[in-house]
Amino acid sequence: MTCVYKLDELCQKFCNPAPNDGSQPNLVIVALDAQGQPYFKHAFNTQVCKQLNAWLVGFSAILKRMTACNFKWLIHVMLYYHTKIILSKQGNGVGNMEASREDEVDEAEESSTDDED
Template identity: 70%
Template sequence: MIGGDCQSNLTIANSLPIAQLEEEQRQLKHYFGPKWYYCVETICYPCGTVKAWALFAKSESPTKILKFLHNVFPEPHSRPDFICIDKACPVSRTVTQNPDWKYWLDTSRFIVDTYHYNNHKASDELCQKFCNPAPYDGSQPNLVIVALDAQGQPYFKHAFNTQVCKQLNAWLIILSKQGNDVGNMEASRENEVDEAEESGTDDED
């Protein structure tokens, strides 16, 4: 079953900084180097293993995504069957319209994760036909499988988790907040020590 194979499918997601950082970046008059990165792009296998990550400076364009993927999977035999990303539609359009990227059509299909797919337009033919993460018409048995419920009745089920990167980002956000809290506590303790030392010096005088 390809859906359960960590070497056959992967998901990509980004972790965007807070709006305040983006506003500060837009206010820069020069761009000799990014003060803040636009996002951290991560690649994960369905089992949760992180394959690779990269920092995107000013945007998350389809071309940047494809260059990132090419660097991680330079050889055709190494490329996944399915690549799940919330921007699968514009990435697929870039692949089909740009001859430099058409080689991806020989090895991989770009699909949207289930969370974002619900917000995509039903009128978008390319999205509905090629980027659907769960076609129930039997056209993609590697994306949708038949399982049995507790009563032994068959039902359709996603073959693999398309939101593993989003779940990773949720954990990273929690950990980053905890790290900031620890840093603030350490800074507060250092200030308390400095104040105590200054107070002791004043007493001696």
């Protein structure tokens, strides 16, 4: 069986999940092999995408009712905190540094509200 859309210019331009012209750097990047020769490589991990989608299904009822702006904000915040939790579980200093920075900000905010009283 052959792909009927392979020669369709419109489909190649707008539906190609892996363009090799550099137009989608978030999908395809140029990497170097062991001999230093450039080759095209997927810039994302599909397994991680599947896991993320499975995690987000639990929030689908909430997400369906949101405006586009609220949806983008909530997804951004959820991913930020999810990444922070994962990094701290891995023992990576980045997650711990972020947590300590937030604690410092919280302490500064508390002291500023105490000064106002």
